[in-house]
Amino acid sequence: MSCSGDWTSDSAQSLEAEIAHLSLPKNGPGPVQLDIGGIDKLDTIGAWLLTRLQRGLGQGDARLIGGNAQHVALLSAISDAAHETLPSPHRTNILLVPFAKFGRIVIGAFNDIFAANAVQGHLMVALGRTLTFQAPLRFASFVHQFEQIVLRAIPIVALISLVVGAIITQQTILQLRTFGVTIFVVDLAAILMFREIGVLLAAIMVAGRSGSAITAEIGAMRIREEFDALQVMGVDPHQALMLPRVIALVVGMPLLAFVGSMSGLAGAAIVAKFYGDIPLDIFADRLRGAMTVTSVAVGLIKAPFMGFLVGLLASIEGMKVAGSSESLGQRTTSSVVKSIFVVIVADGLFAIFFAAIGL
Template sequence: MADPGWVKAGSGDHGQVCQFGGGWTLAHATALNAELSALKLRPDAVTFDLSAVEVMDTVGAWLILRTAEAAAGEGAKVHWIEPPEAVLPLFKRVLEAGAAPEAQRSRRVLFLDWLADLGAATESVGKDSLDLIAFFGALVETFGRIIARPRRLRWVSVVSHIERTGLNALPIVGMISFLVGVVLAFQGADQLRRFGAQVFTVNMVGISVLREMGILLTAIVVAGRSGSAFTAEIGAMQVNEEVDALRVTGLDPMEVLVAPRVLALMISLPLLTFFADIMGLLGGGIMAVTLIDISFGQYWRILNSAVSLNTFLVGLVKAPVFALLIALVGCFEGLRVSGSAESVGRLTTRSVVEGIFLVIVFDAFFSVLFSYIGF
């Protein structure tokens, strides 16, 4: 085992000379760091002589390099006398990599920096939006070819995705809608009791569930459940180059992968919305019967007079649009996956966020539109 490392400072023909020797390894790092901290370097010219170094690892090389960079930062010109051949390759590798950066001081974020970040983010969002619109155009073209030649559509795949996105989602959608109906009835009755208008809890539950809560919560659940699944499945195929294999064999990924998923979700989501509406009204009814002291027969009669067919259709009309948005974003982000599994996880998360965001934006648009036309 080599002797502990040492460093000596002296004068030479070209300014100060720092001679290093012994073993510059992790085992002696604490003592070596103390010696280097006590070293007084002149801000003119310094020569680092490593010819006497016997053993060196990356920690020792980093300590020497850090000292050299500190001298250079003070204005000194640093010259090197390389170590012996046994340790020269490792030292050069560390020298090329550079010393580990010091902890950067937190600096005040200037307005222009914030403005530049905002501009870059806006540009990125704009580009992604244009790409998504182009993807929607490609999907419309694909459905045009399928309508012209229905045999091009893989109906087995459509039915399989209907089962996965619709039938298998019934338990979670039903439970959430039931509990939301319970919460709406409980909160509504509690607030309306102050005005002696508890009976209007039924009206509130019926209109809220049928117009907004049923479809909105169902779409959010489907975005997190099925939208992410679309991205992960297609993304994994991208990583494994299966999508490229489809193209090589003459198959269009839009027809094989995207169209069945979009069509299946556009069929499943309206059915899930209808189921969610029933479960939400059932949960609200149970809570209303408990709190307001009315019978189920009275609850359904009041509900029938409070809501109309238009109220039910307002929520149901949104379902195919939301399904198109969720499936479109899920497949779009899946086909953008590249490189590694890390990209799959990142874009899967992104597809869920984008899907929910678009659902809420379009829900707000529909609310304003239906209010404007009196529907």
């Protein structure tokens, strides 16, 4: 039996129909010979059809004759692949599944620590080169990032802080009214907003709003291989892309923390007037006595560190994007979750530290 013409995907449908109408001799006196010398073009689809025809002719005993070396090599590869069997899936003991997951979490945590140190080192080197005038700070990029990350976040940070300040004040008045010391709500609002709530809400909003954007931007650049292109051109991606964003976060977080704290106090004043019967002038007078420079300084000192942590984690997760939209979505989600978690933990550590030194 001889085969001729083009055995390719373009003619696969007609070839399959012809093979289906063949009378295949399965019990001949000897092995059937299949002459493929007349085939002009052969691709993977055609090779698979020939392999299936060979099996139908002699249950694997049909011999192929003729054909050039490329056709024979392709048919051999297809035949070997057809005989391969998939390995049976590995079944894990159900009792070991929690330990396996815990082990992956531990290994992932160590990998994150290593990646954080590596990216932090690159950023410190880039900052050092900028401060020693070995590399320019891309001022236009810094201004753009400052507008996107800080200035455009002011309305949402102010609104959230206003609402949270009002809610906390309302609940506090409800409890203090029982003891007849409603006026102390002003002291609580002043200390809480400047030391904790203002900077914490600002950091969480920046982590969800700007941290995710940074991860998505860097991840998209990784998918489009722009990082490799910058390195080929002799441009350090950490210097050109990450450093302006991190500096914008470090410089802008104290401003957002201050705006959040003042908005929270405004919400507290409004609720104190209408729910606690505390006039605004009395609220302001009490606020001057309760608010100290130390409380304001504590909140503003924490802000740059939190901005740096958000920028660092967002950059790390962006660098982990593996080249697909699914990976980009996973890393963006991971960036937001990790940033919020680390910001809250850092705030707690700062609170312990300042309490230990008496601030």
